[in-house]
Amino acid sequence: MSEQIDERLRSELQHQGVWVTSMQELYNWGRKNSIWPLQFGLACCAIEMIATAASRYDIARFGGEVFRPSPRQADLMIVAGTVTKKMAPQIVRLYNQMADPKYVIAMGACAISGGPFKQGYNVLKGIDRYIPVDVYIPGCPPRPEALLHAFMELQRKIDEQKLTGTNKAQFLKPEQPSEFPVPKFGKHDLEPPANPDVFHPPEIERA
């Protein structure tokens, strides 16, 4: 936006009652203020998510109160809680069934890394092994303020997405997949244990 019009001129016009905007800005403004989450909770983080939606924390202030019971109408998947290996294929399938553009918030220690169950045998060590995560919230469970903060971060991210150009948003690129392979139940673990196209664990550098 700022490439087209001088920011001072824009501010001056705004004071005179003329609002100058662009398609991209209008589009992102509409999207970021009506993020509809998919209505599902997995574990105790879901209780905090419910508290966030209730009157005290009131996610409606950010336009996110419309929890949709169908992935066809949802923009955001809040992975709120422990993702067991039994549940992981369903989560990935639900993500696949959501319409583009879609975003994921991994809420809580379990959703981002397996949390206290990381050493166990039946909990997925982070949902980012199968689907791309936009915002991670640490905490066990994170407080509603933390979820609101993640929500605002996501709004900031949506606001910065470009509609055109080479660095336009990923979901607008035809080559960027909208679906990710659903893991299968193997003999001991999910097959594959992680999607190498999505999962990029940080490399440990030792001095």
Place this chain on the structure above:
Amino acid sequence: MTPNPYLFIVIFIGVALAFPLIPLALAWLWRRFFQPPKPGPDKTSIYECGVESIGEAQIQFHSQYYLYAIIFLIFDVEAVFLVPFAVAFTGLPVGAFIAILIFLLLLVEGLVWAWGKGCLQWER
């Protein structure tokens, strides 16, 4: 001059058509110029809470269930007649009493017939 009274209906139909069609057209234009469609086997599959669906959605109930439906209907209608009958029982003339007994007899006859045919046996 007063406008034709049907003019308002025409305007109403026009607004009723424009209201859904304009957003749909905008969405179609948006898809055409910005958003590449990305259908896929998972995305277009039936939504069943993330679980893979089994079989067809258009299942049909077996025709033998109509017997249960009919027997249920008999007693349903019977209850509708019996309640006012019971309320007005003390003040009824003999003719009305006999009439309702005939009605009950017909229903009991139907029940005996259904019983004799084995309709009350739950079979799959």
